[in-house]
Amino acid sequence: MSQRAFGKLLGVSATAVQLWERGDTVPDTENLAKIAVRSGYTLEELLGFLEGKPVSEPSEINQILNKIKVMPLSQVAMISRAVADRFSEEAESLGA
Template sequence: MPEDRGYKWRESGARIREARTRAGLTQREVSELLGVSPHAVWCWEAGKTKPSAEHLVELASRCQVSTDSLLGREVVEAELLDEAEASFRNSVAGLPREDLKEIQDFINFVREQRRRKK
């Protein structure tokens, strides 16, 4: 199966199998819960086919894991942080020094408040 969007479906299949077994479910039980054949579940776990988005969400819910963990997308938080940083830089670009100073003061205030809560 060709890779798409950077996902390695064989690795995702292994994650699906691991999540299923940790949840104490058999392939047959998963197939019954999701309304698919046991062979379909086997194919997902073998990386031969991909579950639909709906099946992936339901499977994650039943196994009490995130869809990102099933897809091996643990780096999502880092990617979101990079996007947030880029967005912040774009937002403050061109602001006068006084405004940048106020923003920095606010950031320091928030950090101090969080530090005190710990």
């Protein structure tokens, strides 16, 4: 992903992302939280990682939930519809 695209996701400039990557500046807490969510981690886990502490991989469900939190609502609606369809099919198969 380009610096421009990543910056757009976070609502910052590509220059800000470039400065972070070079270590010239550090993202503020709000942007660190956004980066953590995008990466599938909590803010605390990301801060621990930045301090050199080992970080375990987030569970698959947590990765999915974190992605949903930052998805455009149009995509969330598609997921909601798929989930509703799945429940409906399951209920029908059980004779409910």
